[in-house]
Amino acid sequence: MGSCETCVVRNRAICAALDSDEVGVLNAIGRSRVLAPGESLIWEGDDSVLVANVIEGVLKLSTGTEDGREQIVGMVFPSDFIGRPFGGTTTHGVTALTDAKVCVFNRSDFDAFARQHPALEHKLLRRTLNELDRTRRWMLLLGRKSASEKVASFLLEIAERMATPGCEELQPQGEMRIDLPVSRQQIADVLGLTIETVSRQFTRLKTDGVIDLPSRREVAILNRAALAAEAG
Amino acid sequence: MGSCETCVVRNRAICAALDSDEVGVLNAIGRSRVLAPGESLIWEGDDSVLVANVIEGVLKLSTGTEDGREQIVGMVFPSDFIGRPFGGTTTHGVTALTDAKVCVFNRSDFDAFARQHPALEHKLLRRTLNELDRTRRWMLLLGRKSASEKVASFLLEIAERMATPGCEELQPQGEMRIDLPVSRQQIADVLGLTIETVSRQFTRLKTDGVIDLPSRREVAILNRAALAAEAG
DNA sequence: CGACTACTTGATGTTTATCAAAGCAAGTGG
DNA sequence: CCACTTGCTTTGATAAACATCAAGTAGTCG
Numbered sequence: 001m002g003s004c005e006t007c008v009v010r011n012r013a014i015c016a017a018l019d020s021d022e023v024g025v026l027n028a029i030g031r032s033r034v035l036a037p038g039e040s041l042i043w044e045g046d047d048s049v050l051v052a053n054v055i056e057g058v059l060k061l062s063t064g065t066e067d068g069r070e071q072i073v074g075m076v077f078p079s080d081f082i083g084r085p086f087g088g089t090t091t092h093g094v095t096a097l098t099d100a101k102v103c104v105f106n107r108s109d110f111d112a113f114a115r116q117h118p119a120l121e122h123k124l125l126r127r128t129l130n131e132l133d134r135t136r137r138w139m140l141l142l143g144r145k146s147a148s149e150k151v152a153s154f155l156l157e158i159a160e161r162m163a164t165p166g167c168e169e170l171q172p173q174g175e176m177r178i179d180l181p182v183s184r185q186q187i188a189d190v191l192g193l194t195i196e197t198v199s200r201q202f203t204r205l206k207t208d209g210v211i212d213l214p215s216r217r218e219v220a221i222l223n224r225a226a227l228a229a230e231a232g
Numbered sequence: 233m234g235s236c237e238t239c240v241v242r243n244r245a246i247c248a249a250l251d252s253d254e255v256g257v258l259n260a261i262g263r264s265r266v267l268a269p270g271e272s273l274i275w276e277g278d279d280s281v282l283v284a285n286v287i288e289g290v291l292k293l294s295t296g297t298e299d300g301r302e303q304i305v306g307m308v309f310p311s312d313f314i315g316r317p318f319g320g321t322t323t324h325g326v327t328a329l330t331d332a333k334v335c336v337f338n339r340s341d342f343d344a345f346a347r348q349h350p351a352l353e354h355k356l357l358r359r360t361l362n363e364l365d366r367t368r369r370w371m372l373l374l375g376r377k378s379a380s381e382k383v384a385s386f387l388l389e390i391a392e393r394m395a396t397p398g399c400e401e402l403q404p405q406g407e408m409r410i411d412l413p414v415s416r417q418q419i420a421d422v423l424g425l426t427i428e429t430v431s432r433q434f435t436r437l438k439t440d441g442v443i444d445l446p447s448r449r450e451v452a453i454l455n456r457a458a459l460a461a462e463a464g
Numbered sequence: 465c466g467a468c469t470a471c472t473t474g475a476t477g478t479t480t481a482t483c484a485a486a487g488c489a490a491g492t493g494g
Numbered sequence: 495c496c497a498c499t500t501g502c503t504t505t506g507a508t509a510a511a512c513a514t515c516a517a518g519t520a521g522t523c524g
Binding site for chain 2: 139
């Protein structure tokens with residue numbers, strides 16, 4: 001039942017395009033929903049029935065082949081938008097990686113609201129253009145980079161995206177600890193590798209003193225320059 | 233000097249969102265430009281200074297690593313939109329694959345025009361969402377498919393996109409001839425493979441009777457079902 | 465404590481890249 | 495019109511990277 005006034009992503013999500021009256025209307029058509037790790041919000045191939053904003057947590061977007069191979073095609077973080085407005089079927093599933101909280105809208109309600117609020121559509125357009133750029137950069141990684149370059153790139157990307165918003169400029173060179181929101185298998189599914197290859201690259205980076213692995217879900221970047229050099 | 237009234241993509245490009253008065257204004261800020269194969273319209277890393285609509289021909293969007301590896305991240309066809317509105321630097325180059333004709337706009341002029349015409353932004357949003365879906369589907373191919381699946385998928389995709397608009401529903405099963413707008417190397421750059429691997433897959437498909445290769449730049453699909461089965 | 469799951473490590477195999485050479489179509493100049 | 499160059503493509507031999515198969519280890523939860 002959270003209301004938008006107290007929403008932690010109010011000023012970063014697409015809602016920032018709206019004044020407080022408009023947010024009130026949007027609030028009336030949306031509702032908050034909590035997800036546990038592994039719980040899906042949207043399934044691949046379903047009609048697009050809902051869209052959402054991420055309030056807390058990390059979720060994955062993924063597709064797979066019929067014979068069970070999986071590819072994670074995106075990771076979404078607080079303030080990111082989820083789902084496919086304006087018709088069509090969803091081409092990828094959306095599943096929580098951590099405990100997560102999202103603000104869900106019925107898609108047709110959201111579509112109608114968006115069409116009446118060009119400023120909201122404009123924000124959504126900018127966001128979608130950014131996401132397309134990011135996705136295309138990732139294609140270079142998938143198509144042309146080696147396993148070691150992939151893993152190094154992943155660590156840098158996740159470090160950047162997991163950084164608390166508001167302290168973007170910090171930690172330019174120094175050490176940094178990351179709580180991974182993903183398992184080794186999920187890292188493999190992001191990078192188009194197997195779990196064994198990811199594991200071997202992690203231990204190699206640790207042996208080389210580039211990172212440390214205090215626990216399974218933690219990574220400390222000890223030498224960011226070396227990591228950047230490996231990322232290609 | 234072409235005018236929008238006679239534009240062959242007038243009703244398919246984003247301009248379809250505009251009435252004839254508005255198109256007149258847009259016409260005034262845009263100009264037509266012709267490109268030869270290999271000629272670039274936009275370079276990776278440049279500030280985004282122009283956007284465009286494709287009128288004729290096929291162009292590639294590509295990025296590369298510093299050491300020269302290339303990945304084609306998209307192919308654009310008539311009526312498609314090119315470039316990065318609303319700021320930022322371009323993350324990929326745009327280069328003609330065939331003789332091409334585009335309708336070019338100064339980016340800031342286009343941005344300003346778009347912000348005054350929500351219907352145009354809406355069209356652009358839908359287009360961008362579609363492109364994002366297509367790009368994410370391609371990530372599955374890059375990350376998880378084998379060389380034979382990649383080549384088969386490529387042939388089906390290009391067959392679909394090269395089909396003359398207006399006869400989409402035709403050729404469901406029968407034979408089909410395609411004039412490839414790309415070299416073997418460029419196919420390799422789309423699929424994240426080497427030219428040799430692409431070549432070997434082509435000859436294998438020909439040997440198996442799935443396709444025929446009348447010339448370097450032509451492919452005939454003899455058995456679409458078999459190709460679809462190979463695409464995974 | 466024991467079972468379970470996730471991860472790591474090792475041995476081997478397959479796929480695809482790399483290196484090298486030859487074929488082929490199109491164009492050029494004699 | 496023909497030899498010759500040129501650029502792309504095909505084909506072949508070999509090598510490297512990564513996947514697969516198979517144990518083994520270490521946290522975690524009952």
